[in-house]
Amino acid sequence: MTAASERQFAQVTIGEALGPFEITIGKPLVRRYAAACGMDSGRFRDDGEARAEGLPGMIVPGNLSLSLLSKLVTDWIGSGGGHLKRIGTTYRSMVLPEHRLTLHGFVTHVDSDSRAVEIDVWIENDDGERLVIGTASVEFPTTA
Amino acid sequence: MAVDRSLIGKVFEATAPMAVSAESIIEFCRTMEEHNPRYGKSGANGEIVAPPSFAVTFRNTDAFFRFTPQLGRGFDAGKEVEFFVPIRAGDEISLTSIVRDIYEKTGRTGTMTFVILRSTLTNQRGETVAHVDHRFVHRNPAAKENPAETE
Amino acid sequence: MATIIDLHSHSEASDDSRAPVEAYLNWIKLRRAERPIDGIVLTEHRQFNRSGDYRELEDKYGVLVLRASEIETDYGHMLVFGVNDEILRRFDFTDVRLPAQIVIDGVAAMGGVVVPCHPGRPTVGLHEHYEHKPPLHNIVAVEMLNGGSRKGEDERSRELVARHGYRAIGGSDSHMVSLIGLCATSFSSQIGTIEDLVRELRSGDYQPVDFRPRRAVPRRAEPVPGQE
Missing domain, CATH: 3.10.129.10 (Hotdog Thioesterase)
Structure with missing residues (x-):
């Protein structure tokens, strides 16, 4: 590739x-991509914030x-x-x-x-x- | 959840144009480990050209979500992106979005409402850069675990 | 002569598929050695799609193309074969809460047959509905093998079939060209029309067939962004 x-x-x-x-x-890539794209949702940053939304963790x-x-x-x-x-x-x-x-x-x-x-x-x-x-x-x- | 199909056709006008910096393209390329010489710093003619999927980083979907608080924020169920003109450093991108469709279907997590929002990206020369059809899914309140499931 | 038909597929007429019918047929021709499919049934979501004339393509690729529908009911998703004007007048296929028992009996009385699909799938499968509702009557068969099943779903379908003695079919539930024919149904009789198919589903001899490749270990590792 x-x-x-x-x-x-x-x-x-x-x-x-x-x-x-x-x-x-990896989670670091998820955070870096979200930051590069201006996506500020916690579900892409932190397991705890994602769980607060009912998710199993960061997605x-x-x-x-x-x-x-x-x-x-x-x-x-x-x-x-x-x-x-x-x-x-x-x-x-x-x-x-x-x-x-x-x-x-x-x-x-x-x-x-x-x-x-x-x-x-x-x-x-x-x-x-x-x-x-x-x-x-x-x-x-x-x-x- | 009531589906208000009267929203179909509603236009969310562009906010101020968004400037595309060389740094933002380069950071995107670094994040994606982009080695294709067509993109990033080594773009043709010394230009800094963004990879196609950079187009999905532009959005004014928040305007739609603010307009429909009853639906909640929803999840990204998919996208359909048509690319016309590459995005280059120095571009100023304007966005206009229109609600194209709203419908219900049932899936692994229960009844879901789908909203199709088309965003048109235009550069400072008036060229259409891309069409991005966002497909958002909004679960009904009784949906089960794994709210991001769309099937 | 046996006929193998993929009884569940979605073309670009469905909201979540972009697969052109001709590309499906060409793919079947290309992969016939591993997926020996004689025909497909287009089961578009929440509609009966009459558009398009596939007779030339059927001849060109040697693959039968039939039309049916996938509807959404209070017992999950179901395939409707033998759709006709009378059925469409009676039932609104865009309704995602159709009453399953009334549809099953109504369609049967009007010349068609209803087959619950992916019964092992959460929420939209029969298995889960049977946990808190009485079983449906007059079920002719269920889709025991579904090409889009996740881990455990086909197993739940198999268990349902065994428990209730249903007959079983298979379908790919393909939304992409390259996934057509992964699961199908083998009929002992020849099938050339939708009437043949309805007749065979009601009283013929058939069984699901699985052409999914066995899971293989991925061949090449790709450096991924962020993993230096």
Whole structure:
């Protein structure tokens, strides 16, 4: 999941996998991300404040899940001309920090005329439960 | 919980434009450990370009929540983001939001009210930067544990 | 000749899915070796979606496409097969508090069949409702295998099936292209129409089938932000 290469449209095939990549989101990252985004809710800062809201403890903000899945796609695109046109996410269940997670992606559609690619993305826990699911659209320039 | 669908179409106008500093983009890139040379300090032509998902850090959803105290704060159930123009350091981003839909469904934690709020981000040149459709879920008061569950 | 059908899927017509029908069919074609699916049923949330003509796509990909609905009742979510105008006049599918027993009996009288889905799921599954309400009558089958189940949910469904002697189906409950066909139902008869499906669900021979991959250890560790 590094972005050194340039993905070429001609390389892309339906069924191609992005990842899987194993991650664990630490509480320091949750706090830093929330601070960087100006999200001041206690549920992203402190276990006690989160519990006061009825949560089991600090939770990972949906925006961070979206950012991780966006990065999964932009790293796959690399430094070439393709660009992330759209991403949609559904947060099906809480993502908790300090749990092992896996980022998954699959190319599901390639349109040669519009040079557009559709990708399924999701975050899964160790029980195989998909906590965050989404889709992304990538477009490649005609000159790439 | 009563669902007041009359709110559909209500517009929450932008507050003052928000200036995008180089530091805010760089900090976002550092946080995400962004190594793609297209983003951050080494953006093309010496510009400092934000990764796409930086767009979701702009929001005026508080205005909506203040308008609907009966719904409570709610949880983020998902987003749909369409990117048009990259955000660069020095940009000034304005936001306008409109309530696109309100509906009920039932899930693992009981009856939930969903609100779709579309925010349009515009830069100082009048270019549309992104559409961000926020999908908020508000639980009914009898919902069970794990209030952030959306299914 | 047996027919394997994914009886539970959501296309972009549902509020929480962006999966185009053609992409589902192409994915089935691509993954047929691991998920040998002959057909899918689009069960859009809280509606019966008639839009789109899939006949050309069915021929192109060799996959049957049928339509049904997923409704929300006072006993949880249920799939309705054989939806017709009479059923739609009688019941408002957008109502998230439909009376389950009345719908089950009403739909059956009007030519359809209702199958409770993901019965092991909290709040929207039959299992939990049976803990504090009397069992429903005239249940033809329940969805014992659901591709979106969390840990323990299919086990609760299995227990419900065993306790009440229900027949069982499977469906992926897919909201994403790559998850279509993870669970399905194998019918001993050939099915080509929704009428065939309703008939077989009522009195035919079928069983749920599971094409979910066994859990594997993730292959590559990814450095995550904040974990130097």
